[in-house]
Every structure is written in C-alpha cells, then in structure tokens.
Amino acid sequence: MNTKNKEAHSDVEELLPWHAAGTLSRSDARRVEDTLAHNPELARRYALVREELGETIHLNETLGAPSAHAIEKLFAKIDAEPARKPAVSLNLGARVAEFFASFSPRTLAYAGGAAVLAILMQAGFIAGVMIKETKTTGYETASAPSTDPGIGAFTLIRFAPQATQDDVTKFLAANKLSIASGPMAGGLYKVRVAVTGLPKAELATIVKKLQADKVVTFIATTE
Amino acid sequence: MQTTSDEVLIVRIAGGDRLAMQVLFARHHVRVYRFVLRLVRNEATAEDLISDVFLDIWRQAGKFEGRSQVSTWMLSIARFKALSVLRKRPEEELDEETAERIEDHADDPETTLAKKDKGAALRQCLSALSAEHREIIDLVYYHEKSVEEAAEIVGIPEATVKTRMFYARKKLSELLKEQGIDRGWP
Numbered sequence: 267m268n269t270k271n272k273e274a275h276s277d278v279e280e281l282l283p284w285h286a287a288g289t290l291s292r293s294d295a296r297r298v299e300d301t302l303a304h305n306p307e308l309a310r311r312y313a314l315v316r317e318e319l320g321e322t323i324h325l326n327e328t329l330g331a332p333s334a335h336a337i338e339k340l341f342a343k344i345d346a347e348p349a350r351k352p353a354v355s356l357n358l359g360a361r362v363a364e365f366f367a368s369f370s371p372r373t374l375a376y377a378g379g380a381a382v383l384a385i386l387m388q389a390g391f392i393a394g395v396m397i398k399e400t401k402t403t404g405y406e407t408a409s410a411p412s413t414d415p416g417i418g419a420f421t422l423i424r425f426a427p428q429a430t431q432d433d434v435t436k437f438l439a440a441n442k443l444s445i446a447s448g449p450m451a452g453g454l455y456k457v458r459v460a461v462t463g464l465p466k467a468e469l470a471t472i473v474k475k476l477q478a479d480k481v482v483t484f485i486a487t488t489e
Numbered sequence: 490m491q492t493t494s495d496e497v498l499i500v501r502i503a504g505g506d507r508l509a510m511q512v513l514f515a516r517h518h519v520r521v522y523r524f525v526l527r528l529v530r531n532e533a534t535a536e537d538l539i540s541d542v543f544l545d546i547w548r549q550a551g552k553f554e555g556r557s558q559v560s561t562w563m564l565s566i567a568r569f570k571a572l573s574v575l576r577k578r579p580e581e582e583l584d585e586e587t588a589e590r591i592e593d594h595a596d597d598p599e600t601t602l603a604k605k606d607k608g609a610a611l612r613q614c615l616s617a618l619s620a621e622h623r624e625i626i627d628l629v630y631y632h633e634k635s636v637e638e639a640a641e642i643v644g645i646p647e648a649t650v651k652t653r654m655f656y657a658r659k660k661l662s663e664l665l666k667e668q669g670i671d672r673g674w675p
Binding site: 317 | 511544655658
C-alpha cells in the first residue's frame with residue numbers, strides 16, 4: 267500500500283463514527299462504503315465503532331431525566347423577565363419572513379409548488395362539484411330551488427386546504443348548500459344557504475353553525 | 490403526524506409564546522440535561538443548568554438566525570454554561586471527581602463482573618474518559634451531530650473534531666485494554 271492509500275484510509279477511518287451514526291453526507295458515506303467493501307481490517311474496526319455507538323447510547327439513556335421542578339424553575343425565571351417589546355412579538359411580517367427564511371431555497375420552491383398544486387386541485391374539485399350539481403338538475407316544480415345565481419341568501423366560504431372533494435360534497439349536502447360562484451380572490455366561494463332571502467339574525471345563526479365545521483376556514487355573510 | 494419544527498417554535502418564542510417554550514422544552518430538555526450531566530457530573534447542578542439554558546433560549550430566540558439546527562444552538566449554550574460552572578467549581582470537588590475516576594479502574598467485584606460483560610466494561614471506560622473526550626463521543630454518537638455541527642458546538646475546526654474523536658476512541662481502547670479487553674486496535 268503506498269503512502270497516498272494509507273492517508274486515504276486514515277481519512278476514511280476518521281469518518282467511521284459519523285458513518286455509523288448516519289450523519290455523513292451522501293458522497294462521504296459512499297466513499298466510506300466503498301473503502302469498507304475492499305478493506306477487511308477497516309471493516310473490523312467499523313464493527314468496533316458500532317459497538318461504541320451502541321454503548322454510548324445505552325450509557326446516556328441510563329442517565330435518567332431531570333425532575334418536574336426543572337420546568338417550574340424555568341417558568342418562574344421567565345415570569346421574572348421583563349415583558350417582551352411588542353415590536354418583536356406583534357410584527358407579523360417579520361415573523362412570517364423569519365419563518366420562510368428558515369427554509370432552504372429548495373424547500374421553499376417545493377413548498378411553493380405544492381401550494382400552487384393544492385390550490386389548483388381544490389379549484390378543480392369544487393368546479394367538479396358545481397358541474398355535478400348542474401347535471402343532476404332535472405324536472406323542477408315552481409317551488410324547487412332556484413338556479414338563478416342572484417336569488418337567495420348567501421355566504422362567502424373558504425374551505426380548509428386539507429378538505430377533500432368528498433368532505434366538501436358531504437358538507438354541502440348535509441347543510442343543504444350549493445355553490446353559486448367561485449373560486450374568487452383568496453379562494454372564496456359564494457355559497458347559497460337558502461333559496462329565499464333570510465332575516466339577518468337567522469343568517470347569522472346559520473353562519474355560526476357552519477363556521478364550526480372543520481371543512482370551513484372562513485365564512486361571512488354576503489349579498 | 491407532522492410536528493411543528495424547532496425553527497417555527499423559536500420564531501414563536503421570540504414573540505413571547507410560552508406554549509412554544511413548553512413544547513421546545515419537552516422536546517429537548519432530557520437530551521440537554523444528559524449532555525450537561527456528562528460534563529458536570531452532578532445531577533442537581535445539571536438540573537439547575539438546564540433551566541438557565543432554556544432561559545437563554547427564551548431571551549435570545551429573536552436573535553437566532555437559523556444558520557444551524559436549533560438543537561446545535563442549544564447544545565452550544567449548554568456547553569458554555571457547563572464549562573462556566575466547572576471553572577467556578579472548588580478544587581476539592583474536582584479532586585473527588587478524580588478520585589471517582591481512579592476508583593473506576595479499581596479491580597473491585599463490579600469491575601471483575603464488567604470484565605465478563607464487554608458492554609458494561611465499555612460503558613465504564615466511556616465514563617472514565619476525560620471531559621473533552623466524553624464530550625466529543627457523546628456529541629457524535631448520542632446527539633448525532635455531524636462534523637460541522639460538532640465543530641460549531643465545541644468551537645474548534647472540523648479537522649480537529651475528526652482527530653479529537655479519533656484520539657478519544659483510541660483512549661477508550663487503551664482503557665479497555667487496562668481492563669483486560671484487547672480489541673486489537675490501535
């Protein structure tokens with residue numbers, strides 16, 4: 267084995283603890299794996315490293331935990347701290363910026379793509395609900411629900427992003443609602459709650475009831 | 490199930506959210522306690538220290554820039570606090586600690602049993618390492634810190650982290666050899 271190879275093995279040997287712990291980069295891990303595959307002596311030493319790893323975890327896990335007083339002490343100290351400046355706590359913009367700044371550009375790009383996809387999917391399935399409703403409209407008597415988009419009592423609703431098409435369909439059916447129009451800006455839908463106009467108090471009661479449903483993230487009355 | 494990331498919790502803590510502080514504490518206090526305990530070797534001191542560590546997090550959350558993992562930042566604070574305590578500790582206590590370490594090597598019945606149980610012997614030798622070596626071994630094996638993260642916590646270059654770990658392991662093997670267990674390395 268020449269000097270260059272010896273140095274390479276030494277470098278790889280130094281990385282064995284991190285390889286065992288799984289904290290190496292993909293390229294370093296591959297380099298270590300390749301060397302281990304061709305060097306039985308290093309593979310034997312790697313077994314020793316794995317032994318140390320296991321026993322270090324065992325040792326630390328038997329150290330116990332602090333008592334429940336620890337958190338009491340902490341919050342007693344926090345209570346004694348001067349009040350926070352509102353500039354830090356109430357600056358929503360800064361908090362949002364700080365939140366997004368914590369992600370890597372790649373994560374942010376994936377998250378942005380996923381958000382766009384979610385919005386498109388939601389718009390798609392709600393459009394599907396609307397088309398389905400239109401198709402099922404058959405023979406109607408004079409007292410049947412009006413299809414005139416301008417007649418009735420309405421609310422503006424934004425559905426939860428995680429709500430499925432099935433959830434929304436069930437929600438609309440259970441509450442005898444129909445989508446009049448949308449999606450509008452902000453992902454809002456105009457939803458008919460009654461085929462005739464309703465007194466404000468009655469509409470407010472309906473809104474309050476609908477607001478409690480997990481499918482709804484925002485609801486307000488509208489003309 | 491998706492959990493709130495540590496980074497989001499820190500943003501909330503910076504805004505004075507006590508619940509976020511409780512969540513962060515619940516998530517990390519045991520590991521921070523164990524890291525500190527292995528350095529100061531006194532349970533009461535370690536317990537006092539963790540409330541100080543988390544109080545610092547409460548105070549400095551607004552300054553956290555997210556350049557490293559929250560757990561790495563926490564261990565850096567914990568290490569600084571533990572070393573400050575060790576510097577103030579009276580010499581008698583340090584002598585006692587040394588004596589304990591010497592006792593660890595004594596060939597008492599426990600040690601004899603440990604010789605039969607390689608795992609127990611290994612754990613005993615891990616405890617007998619110097620604070621510097623214990624620290625690097627714990628950071629890499631137990632706290633799962635990368636070379637870069639360990640370097641940040643300890644405040645040394647990455648190359649030094651690798652060599653320190655190598656020598657800590659070498660010392661461990663030597664201690665095991667003293668206990669009659671030859672690992673064939675170094």
